[in-house]
Amino acid sequence: MPTIDQRRAAGTLTRAELTEAVAAATNVHKQDAERIVAAVLETMVEGLQTGSRIELRGFGSFRLRQRAARNGRNPATGEAVQVPPKRVCYFKPGKVLVELINS
Numbered sequence: 001m002p003t004i005d006q007r008r009a010a011g012t013l014t015r016a017e018l019t020e021a022v023a024a025a026t027n028v029h030k031q032d033a034e035r036i037v038a039a040v041l042e043t044m045v046e047g048l049q050t051g052s053r054i055e056l057r058g059f060g061s062f063r064l065r066q067r068a069a070r071n072g073r074n075p076a077t078g079e080a081v082q083v084p085p086k087r088v089c090y091f092k093p094g095k096v097l098v099e100l101i102n103s
Contacts, residue, residue, distance in 0.1 A: 048089060058096040065090045 015037065023033035044062065047054050054062040064087045072083040093101075 056094070058094055060091055060093040060097055062089060062091050064088065 019030060019034045019037050022028075022037055023030045026033065026036075028036075044054055048062060048064055051064060067086050067088055069085045070083050072081050073079065074081055
């Protein structure tokens with residue numbers, strides 16, 4: 001099984017690889033680790049859907065930003081289109097994470 005460093009060199013850490021890493025780090029079965037990862041992600045999504053800010057100390061915070069309606073263009077035809085307002089997820093890394101990444 002590749003290490004986290006090998007996965008990082010490949011460019012992407014998938015949910016399955018994250019599950020394997022959680023299983024190895026916590027010494028639980030892979031199925032239990034999958035349920036743990038799924039529960040954490042589901043709780044985060046539910047929190048964002050209700051407009052809550054999610055803060056993971058030392059890692060960062062997730063919140064929603066409101067984007068206003070705007071005029072856009074269809075790139076294929078050049079025709080003007082109205083883009084409706086929407087909410088987008090925004091991640092702000094924490095100080096500790098930024099220091100770890102840049103060290």
